[in-house]
Amino acid sequence: MDRIRIVGGNKLNGTIPISGAKNAALPLMIASLLTDETLILDNVPRLADVAQLQRILGNHGLDIMAAGKRPGDHEYQGQTLHISAANIIDTTAPYELVSKMRASFWVIAPLLARMKEAKVSLPGGCAIGTRPVDLLIMALEKLGAELQIDGGYVIAKAPGGLVGAEIDFPKVTVSGTHVALMAATLAKGTTVITNAACEPEIVDVADCLNKMGAKVSGAGTTRIVIEGVKKLHGARHTVLPDRIETGTYAMAVAMTGGDVQLAGARPELLQSALDVLTEAGATITPNNEGIRVARNGAGISPVKVTTAPFPGFPTDLQAQLMALMACAKGSSHITETIFENRFMHVQELARFGARISLDGETAIIDGIAKLKGAPVMATDLRASVSLVIAALAAEGETTVNRVYHLDRGFERLEEKLSACGATIERISG
Ligand SMILES: CC(=O)N[C@H]1[C@@H](OP(=O)(O)OP(=O)(O)OC[C@H]2O[C@@H](n3ccc(=O)[nH]c3=O)[C@H](O)[C@@H]2O)O[C@H](CO)[C@@H](O)[C@@H]1O
Ligand SMILES: C=C(OP(=O)(O)O)C(=O)O
Incomplete structure (x- = not known):
């Protein structure tokens, strides 16, 4: 070691x-699951968590191509990832992969929104508290998904697709806000998130989702409004x-x-x-x-x-x-x-x-x-x-x-x- x-x-x-920010790069990479077109992310940091998420996304069938620096790039610019989720071959995120990292659990939101089902192991991450996911589950249930926990996995289904809803978080949660935001982009109708997290990484993800054709307003404030759309498309975005x-x-x-x-x-x-x-x-x-x-x-x-x-x-x-x-x-x-x-x-x-x-x-x-x-x-x-x-x-x-x-x-x-x-x-x- x-x-x-x-x-x-x-x-x-x-x-x-x-x-580039780890805590923005990870949800941005996860957002690539929302579209069958290529999402290009610039300034992605070279970190163990990024590599682990690449493995998790690879397991769902995503193609990821990492490009190095281009002439004229700043010394501090990170790698560029071209991520394509044209074919999602597996909607399960297994324990062996997810247990190493908290944010990997968030794949549940785009998988559910696009594939109408997901089976995701309960997450790991830094041992800094109990870190439950009850509020993420609450948000997805509000959007019309059925969820149950079985054998350490959260099994989520939304056969008829997700439906816009009012989601009021009883406490500020970054993970809950990311999950609600990503899931709502492809839901039918309008979603209003109140007591939303205002972290800059939420704003960065919302900006990228809007480039992908989502209709998100209010990110960075405690009230985020998302008008669901039928489909998202590819885009290019630089991690903050x-x-x-x-x-x-x-x-x-x-x-x-x-x-x-x-x-x-x-x-x-x-x-x-x-x-x-x-x-x-x-x-x-x-x-x-x-x-x-x-x-x-x-x-x-x-x-x-x-x-x-x-x-x-x-x-x-x-x-x-x-x-x-x-x-x-x-x-x-x-x-x-x-x-x-x-x-x-x-x-x-x-x-x-x-x-x-x-x-x-x-x-x-x-x-x-x-x-x-x-x-x-x-x-x-x-x-x-x-x-x-x-x-x-x-x-x-x-x-x-x-x-x-x-x-x-x-x-x-x-x-x-x-x-x-x-x-x-x-x-x-
Ligand atoms: C990958 C990533 O971006 N990680 C960050 C994210 O973690 P993470 O997204 O896990 O943190 P949250 O904002 O969700 O958690 C805040 C608090 O809410 C609680 N909670 C959360 C979800 C839930 O369903 N139920 C519940 O009770 C947590 O236990 C914690 O006490 O935000 C934290 C707070 O800024 C940061 O320290 C982490 O670096
Ligand atoms: C707690 C952190 O990360 P994670 O949420 O992935 O455990 C962190 O970035 O400080």
Whole structure:
């Protein structure tokens, strides 16, 4: 199993190219199931989750062609995928494939909408809470599908096709919103989703669906209206930049000090996180090429932050902020409201000497002057990268084990950080 070795203490200086967003690329790839024409996706990140979804879509019979860079493309542009679901040969998504990744469950929506049936294993994904799918099932039932759970699979049928409906989510859910949105594009009549998730990845998917001939309005607000159409067609769409990767590297720079240009980043996708970083003492300067992050001289100030759905502070940046606050001059409070078990990094950060105590859903972090390198274990995707951030600033050497979590969501992490002066290498095997 691969490990990452980091010797801390170097400031980060230079440019980090920001990749396409994992959490947009995955539902965009899934949306290709809605049409028998080719969907072309540009700027798809090279990640383990993307490769796994390619296998899942391949199992349904999709043809996927990956093209590399073209002359004139930016250094940070990802791969281009040409995905054709002309023939769906299998409407089952098996346990072996789906259990590795949460978003793969979402294939249930386009399969049901286009093929009128689907059998999909209950999902896996990061172990950060119970992560039920009751609201996804509720949404599909509202659209007229019959669903039952049998042998770990959700078996869904809509023999007469899906029918537009009013779907009011009792809590904000990104997965529920993606599923309802995709399914409703081919339903008969109008669907209104209320208390919809407003995440930029939902907007990106809605934009792509509209290019494919769907009639979606209101994405990015809490009320999305979808007029169902009979058929969708092919389109070409560019995946938006990854706001979580952006925030992660911004926190790494705030942690080590230095001056880094996050090329291709879009500040409006993570304003709440940028505001927190400014409060913590970083200098954030949006410019034409992305976002410049610097911290020179001044120490890290403590903050009080509560995670919330977009536009609030993202839960996917909570672990990284905690690593940063481990070196703040004072006591910080971080409250996690989205996932009930997303503090697995606390015990690993403690190996660096971090002083963190938990009080229900709040972590209290008493900053110390210097962390010390240690062998640590990655437990989930964002927890893993919080250990990398801690290691970059820690005195001495750190080994991060179970790196496969990182590979799910961070493209060329070692390369991007070492180009900015970090001492970081992957040890294979
Ligand atoms: C692939 C992807 O895009 N993953 C993101 C997505 O996860 P995901 O889409 O799984 O997250 P949701 O927004 O659906 O979950 C939010 C909350 O709702 C609960 N819930 C959800 C569905 C349901 O049927 N019942 C239910 O109770 C969840 O357990 C959680 O407590 O949004 C999360 C919140 O921004 C991010 O942390 C994940 O990185
Ligand atoms: C929790 C995450 O991913 P997933 O929903 O795929 O587990 C994440 O991207 O931080």
